[in-house]
Amino acid sequence: MDWSLKIDEALPRPLRTILRGVGQVFFCCNAVTGFIFLVALYIGGLTAGAAATVGVISSTVAAYLLGFSEDDIDAGLYGFNGTLVGPCLFLFLEHSPQLWLYVVLASILSSIVLAAFMRILAPYKIPASTSPFVLTSWMFLVAVYAFDSFSRGPVLPPPGLPSAVTGAGPVPADMWFTALTKGVAEVMFADSVIVGILFLTGIAIVSLRGALMAACGAIVGVVIPILLGANQNLIEMGLYAFNPVLTMMAVGWVFLKPSGRSAALALLAGILTVVCQAGLANFLAPIGLPTLTFPFVLTMWMFLFAASMSKYWSDPSVK
Structure with a gap:
């Protein structure tokens, strides 16, 4: 919509870039949409909203400091994986002060993985999409076994062999x-x-x-x-x-x-x-x-x- 694009362009560049990064989770390069998404996350839970904010800022700043394409950064492409990393780690791991550092590090890595995947997939015109988020989150979730400061949360499924489905039925x-x-x-x-x-x-x-x-x-x-x-x-x-x-x-x-x-x-x-x-x-x-x-x-x-x-x-x- 034209009105949302006008608001998007009127915002200061750093804020516009961050909000576009949130919007790109659903392929929306629009700061207004990103703002709605972020507000929705805070409504769903303050911790999740804060984790997403830390994630999108960390991944975007990392991309800028590493000298990646400014056009891609401005479009929010280096923000959406970090947006997902934050809430993911806070959902599946026990909360602790060190977890915020964990989110920052994982978000930074997601930008590096995205840049690598964009280089690999560019000849095929295939997007990396959320694959950096997935690979980064998997690595950080498994890595907690090596660190005494982190532990798995109750939501994270315990390791075990697949079992037959239970509780099947119409909704x-x-x-x-x-x-x-x-x-x-x-x-x-x-x-x-x-x-x-x-x-x-x-x-x-x-x-x-x-x-x-x-x-x-x-x-x-x-x-x-x-x-x-x-x-x-x-x-x-x-x-x-x-x-x-x-x-x-x-x-x-x-x-x-x-x-x-x-x-x-x-x-x-x-x-x-x-x-x-x-x-x-x-x-x-x-x-x-x-x-x-x-x-x-x-x-x-x-x-x-x-x-x-x-x-x-x-x-x-x-x-």
Whole structure:
């Protein structure tokens, strides 16, 4: 929307860059949207909001000091991985003063990993997206075993062999809205209906198609797990939906030319993301690591590589 772009351009450059970094979690290069996202995170929890703030500032400043592309920095591309790293570490690890230093270090590393991935993937016109966040978070979550100052939190799944699904069943009608909105909110680890609604609002400010793809991804992340017999509690918490949300936005709005065909491809990608998430969850169970957004990253990469070989879809563009 024009009014949001005017506000975006009127902001001081450092603030605009930071807020764009938050917005880029949902592919939105807009400071107004980033501000809405950040406010939503603080509403969901002060610690999560503060961790995201520390993360986005650390990763952005690191990119600037390391001399990475100023255009990419200004677009917020070096901020969104740090935005995710902060809340992630505070969710899965026990809180301590040292954890703030841990977030800063992880956020800095996420910018370095992003720069490396951008260099590697540039010839193929494939985006690194949240892969730096995933790899950095995995490394820092595993590293806690070597440090006495950190310990795993109760949310982090304990290492163990995959077990048969329990608690499968249809989601009650009165829980559907909750499951859908939480599916959007869980992209940034927020277990809140209000946060999900604010996220969708922020996306809609930039693009109605983007918001529609996000909403459709949430629906896919509820309907498909029900049909496949997934755990009802996980569905209601939105834990099967946040990856399809990102996948459908990436394929159906951002990296392929928006059209009916790209929307159809996005739908297929969203459905397969659910299966990919279940498979990766079982694969990672023995080492006790969460899937994070890796199901989205892996599915998106495969679909964008495949789309470049098809006569029906244009080549993906790097964002």
